[in-house]
Amino acid sequence: MSSPVSQFKTDATAKAGDLRHRGLIQTALRKYEIVRDVRKGAFQDWEQARQSAAETKFFAINHLDTHLVEFAEKLEARGTKVHWASTASQAREIIGGIIKQKQAKSVVKSKAMTAEEIHLNPALEKLGFEVVESDLGEYIVQLREEAPYHIVFPAMHLTRAEISDLFHNKLGSPETHSPEELTMIARDALREKYITADIGITGANFAIAETGMISVTENEGNARLSAALPKTMISLLGIEKVLPKLEDLALFLPMLATAGAGQQITCYNTMYGGPRQADECDGPEEYHVVLLDNRRTELLADPEQRDALHCIRCGACLNVCPIFRNVGGHTYGTTYSGPIGSVITPHLRGLQDWKHLSNSSSLCGACTETCPVKIDLHHHLLHNRRNASAGKPSVLERLAYRIYAIAVNTPGFWGLGKRIGRLAYPFARFFSGTIYDPARAWTKTRDLPPMPGQSFKEWWKERNR
Amino acid sequence: MVEGTEPMSERERILGRIREALKGRAPLPGHHGEVVENFAGPERETFSQWLPAVGNTKKAKFEAFAKASADLKTDFRHVADEATMIRELRSVAKEEGWIKVASHHTDLTDMACGKLGLPTLWTDGGYDVNEMESCDVGISVCDALVAQTGTIVLTSRTGGGRALSVLPPHHVVLAHSKQMVRDLPAAFALLKERFGDGFPSMMTLITGPSRTGDIERILVLGAHGPKKLTVLCHD
Amino acid sequence: MKVTLFVPCFMDACYPKVGISIVEILERLGHEIECPEEVVCCGQPAFNSGYWEESRVICRKVLKQLERAEAVVIPSGSCGAMLKVFYPELFKGEPEEAAANDLAARTWEFSDFLVKRLGVTDLGAKFEGKATFHDGCHGLRELKTKDSPRRLLEKVEGLELVEMEAAETCCGFGGTFSAKFPMISTAMGEVKCSSANETGADWMVSNDSSCLMHLQGLLDRQGNPLKTIHLAEVLAQR
Numbered sequence: 001m002s003s004p005v006s007q008f009k010t011d012a013t014a015k016a017g018d019l020r021h022r023g024l025i026q027t028a029l030r031k032y033e034i035v036r037d038v039r040k041g042a043f044q045d046w047e048q049a050r051q052s053a054a055e056t057k058f059f060a061i062n063h064l065d066t067h068l069v070e071f072a073e074k075l076e077a078r079g080t081k082v083h084w085a086s087t088a089s090q091a092r093e094i095i096g097g098i099i100k101q102k103q104a105k106s107v108v109k110s111k112a113m114t115a116e117e118i119h120l121n122p123a124l125e126k127l128g129f130e131v132v133e134s135d136l137g138e139y140i141v142q143l144r145e146e147a148p149y150h151i152v153f154p155a156m157h158l159t160r161a162e163i164s165d166l167f168h169n170k171l172g173s174p175e176t177h178s179p180e181e182l183t184m185i186a187r188d189a190l191r192e193k194y195i196t197a198d199i200g201i202t203g204a205n206f207a208i209a210e211t212g213m214i215s216v217t218e219n220e221g222n223a224r225l226s227a228a229l230p231k232t233m234i235s236l237l238g239i240e241k242v243l244p245k246l247e248d249l250a251l252f253l254p255m256l257a258t259a260g261a262g263q264q265i266t267c268y269n270t271m272y273g274g275p276r277q278a279d280e281c282d283g284p285e286e287y288h289v290v291l292l293d294n295r296r297t298e299l300l301a302d303p304e305q306r307d308a309l310h311c312i313r314c315g316a317c318l319n320v321c322p323i324f325r326n327v328g329g330h331t332y333g334t335t336y337s338g339p340i341g342s343v344i345t346p347h348l349r350g351l352q353d354w355k356h357l358s359n360s361s362s363l364c365g366a367c368t369e370t371c372p373v374k375i376d377l378h379h380h381l382l383h384n385r386r387n388a389s390a391g392k393p394s395v396l397e398r399l400a401y402r403i404y405a406i407a408v409n410t411p412g413f414w415g416l417g418k419r420i421g422r423l424a425y426p427f428a429r430f431f432s433g434t435i436y437d438p439a440r441a442w443t444k445t446r447d448l449p450p451m452p453g454q455s456f457k458e459w460w461k462e463r464n465r
Numbered sequence: 466m467v468e469g470t471e472p473m474s475e476r477e478r479i480l481g482r483i484r485e486a487l488k489g490r491a492p493l494p495g496h497h498g499e500v501v502e503n504f505a506g507p508e509r510e511t512f513s514q515w516l517p518a519v520g521n522t523k524k525a526k527f528e529a530f531a532k533a534s535a536d537l538k539t540d541f542r543h544v545a546d547e548a549t550m551i552r553e554l555r556s557v558a559k560e561e562g563w564i565k566v567a568s569h570h571t572d573l574t575d576m577a578c579g580k581l582g583l584p585t586l587w588t589d590g591g592y593d594v595n596e597m598e599s600c601d602v603g604i605s606v607c608d609a610l611v612a613q614t615g616t617i618v619l620t621s622r623t624g625g626g627r628a629l630s631v632l633p634p635h636h637v638v639l640a641h642s643k644q645m646v647r648d649l650p651a652a653f654a655l656l657k658e659r660f661g662d663g664f665p666s667m668m669t670l671i672t673g674p675s676r677t678g679d680i681e682r683i684l685v686l687g688a689h690g691p692k693k694l695t696v697l698c699h700d
Numbered sequence: 701m702k703v704t705l706f707v708p709c710f711m712d713a714c715y716p717k718v719g720i721s722i723v724e725i726l727e728r729l730g731h732e733i734e735c736p737e738e739v740v741c742c743g744q745p746a747f748n749s750g751y752w753e754e755s756r757v758i759c760r761k762v763l764k765q766l767e768r769a770e771a772v773v774i775p776s777g778s779c780g781a782m783l784k785v786f787y788p789e790l791f792k793g794e795p796e797e798a799a800a801n802d803l804a805a806r807t808w809e810f811s812d813f814l815v816k817r818l819g820v821t822d823l824g825a826k827f828e829g830k831a832t833f834h835d836g837c838h839g840l841r842e843l844k845t846k847d848s849p850r851r852l853l854e855k856v857e858g859l860e861l862v863e864m865e866a867a868e869t870c871c872g873f874g875g876t877f878s879a880k881f882p883m884i885s886t887a888m889g890e891v892k893c894s895s896a897n898e899t900g901a902d903w904m905v906s907n908d909s910s911c912l913m914h915l916q917g918l919l920d921r922q923g924n925p926l927k928t929i930h931l932a933e934v935l936a937q938r
């Protein structure tokens with residue numbers, strides 16, 4: 001297998017030049033920007049809302065221990081079994097164990113990025129269980145045997161023609177280019193699964209400490225069905241999902257919907273606090289909540305970047321990121337893509353192996369500007385770069401910067417450098433863009449900047465002589 | 466591990482790591498990198514002031530709910546009295562050609578389903594899922610309507626369980642105009658007040674019929690939940 | 701007022717006309733100008749690449765050289781952001797922290813200096829053509845200089861200013877990023893140029909020569925007739 005950095009570079013180069021991909025993504029995201037702006041405009045004060053949301057998450061995360069204990073105890077009081085997993089493999093074992101113990105055959109799952117993070121589906125399939133993704137986009141990428149393209153829009157890289165082909169091949173459905181008909185094909189295929197599934201697995205968007213409930217945001221109703229029909233329900237969530245109070249949802253639900261999809265509020269926002277209670281007519285007999293650390297506590301231990309744990313996975317930073325828009329989600333080679341992925345992946349999966357994600361940014365700051373919980377995303381990319389080169393500097397690069405520092409700090413050197421540049425310039429044109437060109441990374445697609453005969457400083461000196 | 470002590474649980478390990486991590490203090494967002502001592506948490510009373518504006522008169526609230534419903538493609542009908550509501554319900558039943566309905570027992574639903582005169586699956590006390598799947602509509606009451614967003618609030622205890630409002634292809638909500646609250650903060654305050662000493666296992670905010678945009682970001686209604694949502698509200 | 705002009709390294713070597721234009725404009729407004737010989741680079745390349753120690757070597761010298769300057773003017777949003785926003789971060793907890801904060805407060809991006817510090821927008825400039833403005837990201841988001849360049853351009857006789865849809869979208873330069881990830885950088889530049897082309901503009905104006913260096917290189921290579929020009933050069937024409 002290629003290293004993460006070479007995989008990234010290869011895929012990024014291919015995708016960046018793929019005009020079809022570019023057209024598809026730019027069009028989809030331009031549409032998003034228009035509706036998002038309308039929804040943002042409806043807020044009385046979006047900026048203040050961001051500040052309040054950031055402060056709420058700040059409070060939640062900076063008292064994470066007490067919030068988690070409260071959350072778990074309240075859930076347990078209503079008959080929920082709460083599991084704690086330090087690592088991905090522990091979480092997989094816990095979930096696999098529950099399913100085994102229930103002697104379940106089929107599992108319906110609604111969208112959960114945390115499950116992607118721990119590679120839950122392959123693990124369960126290895127144990128012999130059928131796991132069906134029920135969110136339409138997730139279902140599509142599952143049928144294609146690929147990872148979600150985007151944390152909120154998993155199948156946004158596909159055209160309806162491709163989806164039609166896929167359904168035709170895998171489900172034997174007639175070909176159609178109507179999104180409506182394609183959706184109904186999936187609806188019918190999945191209905192059966194809900195009714196027969198023994199286990200429903202969901203993620204969570206929020207964990208309310210005060211009341212001991214998770215909150216799940218969705219448009220389709222698939223999570224609600226997964227939480228209503230199977231006898232056993234399991235929710236997997238990262239420990240950072242906490243919100244202190246129930247009424248915090250009043251702010252977070254519309255902000256998540258606005259930032260994430262340009263909706264005022266998502267179609268279903270559902271809070272689950274336990275299995276079926278004595279006075280209730282349906283719902284699972286057993287409810288399990290699995291709390292996952294998986295190196296989140298390491299991120300927590302870095303006060304500078306702790307706010308990355310405020311993330312509500314709305315996807316807004318991906319949507320506005322010009323890197324994401326040009327290389328696409330799969331190129332990142334990891335569960336969380338886009339700016340937030342580039343910030344946290346080096347923490348979750350190893351700084352030296354994943355620092356290229358922090359390097360592959362122009363630091364434009366569009367992500368930070370859009371983030372509903374005000375995570376200082378692009379500055380954290382800088383922090384990761386600093387930490388990476390402090391931990392394991394590239395000898396050549398450091399040497400280059402040392403020489404450069406001397407050159408610019410010594411006026412004679414700088415003047416000489418310019419003169420050499422000027423002399424070399426006419427020759428540079430001969431092999432500009434060829435493989436012999438030391439500046440090929442630049443000149444392959446771009447002409448060199450001009451090199452006029454007199455620099456500004458030379459002009460200034462001459463003028464003041 | 467120190468000899469003689471119990472092995473640490475994963476819970477304690479995680480909490481231990483969290484407590485250790487939190488010894489370093491993080492800067493408060495929006496305060497230019499400054500660590501603020503004793504930050505007491507957000508001022509939640511202000512949330513309403515940032516969210517989309519809704520007037521506080523009955524008229525303003527109903528207008529906001531109607532507008533949101535139109536955007537969402539919720540069929541919202543505000544009628545003068547209970548009798549008119551029943552007439553509306555019967556006309557929807559006729560239009561849609563309902564053969565069988567699902568509902569739960571409350572005074573209002575008992576009366577409404579009685580007037581419909583169709584075979585009815587009652588969810589109270591348990592039901593067969595396949596039978597519910599074959600129903601044309603789920604009829605329920607709700608806990609509140611939220612003017613700001615066109616949202617219906619209901620719970621597993623008060624709305625006929627978890628599936629009634631999401632499994633049949635059409636969900637009809639019967640409501641009283643007194644149930645209209647202004648905004649989301651008011652809706653959560655109401656839930657806390659009503660259930661504070663014993664929450665149901667599920668509480669949901671339903672905003673429009675089920676939808677997806679997963680295919681080329683084009684809106685399609687009825688992804689997995691109901692394709693239609695009708696709200697009948699009487700004074 | 702005595703103005704200390706900081707013409708960043710690559711502008712000194714490749715785009716002397718920008719500095720010359722600023723000297724002309726500020727002198728016309730009656731200000732005295734100095735250009736310290738030993739201030740060459742703001743230290744951003746090393747900083748952005750994570751080599752903060754190496755960057756500090758350069759920045760310390762800048763701090764020293766500009767210690768007594770009344771107002772430092774930089775014709776680049778990016779280098780301006782380095783002095784105003786990143787020096788304080790770079791020197792946080794270092795002996796030079798106070799000096800860095802102090803310099804940040806005395807430093808101005810060129811268009812902001814004219815509009816917000818001097819309060820001038822009409823420079824009596826004349827420039828024929830249709831132009832669209834590219835917001836360099838550092839100027840736009842770190843320094844919030846969205847309005848100043850536009851207010852200046854609105855007053856230029858003969859110039860028609862049209863906004864492009866992607867005005868605030870990054871051009872893809874990003875310093876060393878442009879060489880480390882050339883294909884992503886190029887794709888981003890293409891998106892930018894096609895948005896500028898959609899407006900029918902003849903000129904893409906910006907207050908950041910680094911963005912323009914990348915964009916002009918791309919336009920030239922692709923034979924795209926759109927031309928780039930620094931704001932100062934437009935404002936100096938009469």
Ligand code: SF4
Pocket residue numbers: 259310311312313314315316317318340367370371372373374375377
């Ligand atoms: S970092 Fe911010 S914008 Fe990005 S997904 Fe998380 S919450 Fe959304």
